[in-house]
Amino acid sequence: MPETPEPHLRRQPQQARGQQRIQKILDAAEHIFADVGYGNATTNAIAVRAETSIGSLYQFFPHKEAIRKALVLRYLEEMRTLFDQHLTPESLETLSLPLFLERLIHDIAQLRESHQGFRPIFFATQISPEGIECTTELKHEIMQRISLLLTIRNPALSEQQCAICARTCVAIFQSLMSLAMDLQGQERTDQLNELRLVLLSYLQTYISNGTQERVSETCSSI
Structure with a gap:
């Protein structure tokens, strides 16, 4: 999987584990956007789908649009x-x-x-x-x-x-x-x-x- 484009990240991951978490968030977001549409999607739903906390999501992405741009x-x-x-x-x-x-x-x-x-x-x-x-x-x-x-x-x-x-x-x-x-x-x-x-x-x-x-x-x- 290609590395996540850096300009939209709030914090740059220093370890492979952080990169894996980012990819999991992006994968989850793509499924949510496909299921309910971008307008109806929420960062809370994305975090749940990614099996991570909303705080962890916000460590990397400041808002939903940053996730979409990275995708x-x-x-x-x-x-x-x-x-x-x-x-x-x-x-x-x-x-x-x-x-x-x-x-x-x-x-x-x-x-x-x-x-x-x-x-x-x-x-x-x-x-x-x-x-x-x-x-x-x-x-x-x-x-x-x-x-x-x-x-x-x-x-x-x-x-x-x-x-x-x-x-x-x-x-x-x-x-x-x-x-x-x-x-x-x-x-x-x-x-x-x-x-x-x-x-x-x-x-x-x-x-x-x-x-x-x-x-x-x-x-x-x-």
């Missing part, structure tokens, strides 16, 4: 770790595009599903400046990796073409992944497969040699 940053760090595992130079160069997308989408969906408090954590109130900064950095890193994928698969692409494609891929992914995670069962599975097909079709127009140049020429002549 946002923890989630973003887990997402960064997942992308680091998938968007490696080796996988970008050697894996077939359909298999690459299938594995990436599957694992991100599993991460989202394992965090039932994702929606109330992110959308209950305005994300903190730290959260916005981390989100922006993560998106930038992902777009750089996608640009690398495009460069490896089709060296003829310009830097501008890679940037446009990467930005579009991130937007498609965010939108359709959120749509899929709002569904259940087979509907979710079907929607995730649709996300894979959309990204595959879009990326292939850039990766297939010469295809994107022909598309650009056609658009320019209209």
Whole structure:
């Protein structure tokens, strides 16, 4: 489990036991936010769920919002770790595009599903400046990796073409992944497969040699 982001802690834990207590509080808070919503959640309920005293909770977090901010940053760090595992130079160069997308989408969906408090954590109130900064950095890193994928698969692409494609891929992914995670069962599975097909079709127009140049020429002549 990634370390808790420090800016929101009232007191920095000096021992592993303190870190474990913080993670237990964050895990409990995520469950409470998922069960009753951020607005209805209380620090007392979080402390009970974490099997700790309210005084112990306040030793680390001054209020409920500090807990939520720490959860946002923890989630973003887990997402960064997942992308680091998938968007490696080796996988970008050697894996077939359909298999690459299938594995990436599957694992991100599993991460989202394992965090039932994702929606109330992110959308209950305005994300903190730290959260916005981390989100922006993560998106930038992902777009750089996608640009690398495009460069490896089709060296003829310009830097501008890679940037446009990467930005579009991130937007498609965010939108359709959120749509899929709002569904259940087979509907979710079907929607995730649709996300894979959309990204595959879009990326292939850039990766297939010469295809994107022909598309650009056609658009320019209209």
